Amino acid sequence: MSLAPRPQAEPALRFFGYFRSSASYRCRIAFNLKGVAPALVPVHLRRGGGEHLRPDYVAVNPQRLVPALEVDGTALTQSLAIIEWLEETHPAPPLLPRDPLARAQVRAFALAIAAEIHPLNNLRVLAYLKGPLGHDQATVDQWYRHWVGEGLLACEALLARNGQGRFCFGDAPGLADICLVPQMHNARRFGCDLSAVPRLAAIDAALAALPAFAAAHPDAQPDAEP
Amino acid sequence: MSLAPRPQAEPALRFFGYFRSSASYRCRIAFNLKGVAPALVPVHLRRGGGEHLRPDYVAVNPQRLVPALEVDGTALTQSLAIIEWLEETHPAPPLLPRDPLARAQVRAFALAIAAEIHPLNNLRVLAYLKGPLGHDQATVDQWYRHWVGEGLLACEALLARNGQGRFCFGDAPGLADICLVPQMHNARRFGCDLSAVPRLAAIDAALAALPAFAAAHPDAQPDAEP
Incomplete structure (x- = not known):
């Protein structure tokens, strides 16, 4: 008889996302960094008038937005709330620093994208x-380009003040990087001029080389389309 | 000689806000609930072309948005990041539940307002x-009314599924309530029809009676205007 504690059962995770949604992309990076692999349920935002509007999906997310994460049948919504849940339940590797002031600066950068740029430019x-x-x-x-341009300039300024290391806030990728990469991908897709944000561009390029980021890229998803 | 530990110095806090900004309003409620009273630096968003665009304020917040909080000279931005900092440094009374799934649901509701409704309707x-x-x-x-209407309907649905108690997620006010009240105030100011969100309206009315919420109301601020 073993005295080792019985391992707690991992919850059953189902992730509802769309390959091109940048909020889904954020969550995919976070899952990869944490080594968590939820079952994927693709929700196509354009096919058939939008699968996110179908009653079975609205039951999962009354906001009719992707992504959503089901944890043992309980639905979580909003990418940043999902990533904070992941951080709290799977602490390693950390996506936020330990010091409260530093955590606030990382969260502020993430929100400068997720709550200031992205909401103005979604479908x-x-x-x-x-x-x-x-x-x-x-x-x-x-x-589209106006809000991306203005928003990314502010992000560049935030990093000029508080950024450090190879990535946004250090030498390990975290929440800020998770938000940056999908936003930069969208910016390029819509032909935004990125010459005014050289620091963001360099960090984005460095992050693209990491396996957790590469595997989360829209083109690498099972539901990707040309 | 006393053996009592020397009390740690409270950090010097300066809060940059505008009486009518709903993100500032959120922070004011949170400060009041935590019993924290930062020095107020009013930033008038309309006077003189906007005081948030002046170089001295842009040095505090490169995003040119209110609010910002200076903690011993370090500037924090984004209301939700400021409130999470407050929660981590002043844990009582808690603004988030302890269970990670429940925390995620409260944060998702807060983001459904702060990252979905409000960004589309700011100045x-x-x-x-x-x-x-x-x-x-x-x-x-x-x-304005389109995004408020759609967003609040989703919030009503989120509460129908996960809400409980007198307020959004229980019998004590928390992060969700902090985001709800300023959004409802804005909705009324712009003449939005609130008949489709009776639960939100009832919670909002109950919250308005709490001193921490009443004292944070735009009309009660030193920089208020008729």
């Missing part, structure tokens, strides 16, 4: 600009 | 709709 907002407001694609692209 | 976005995009006030108001 439903672009659809509103085109539909009810009647703008053409060129005006919508300009809107 | 700079409304200014872009009016300026570069040339929309009139009626169209801008419709935009």
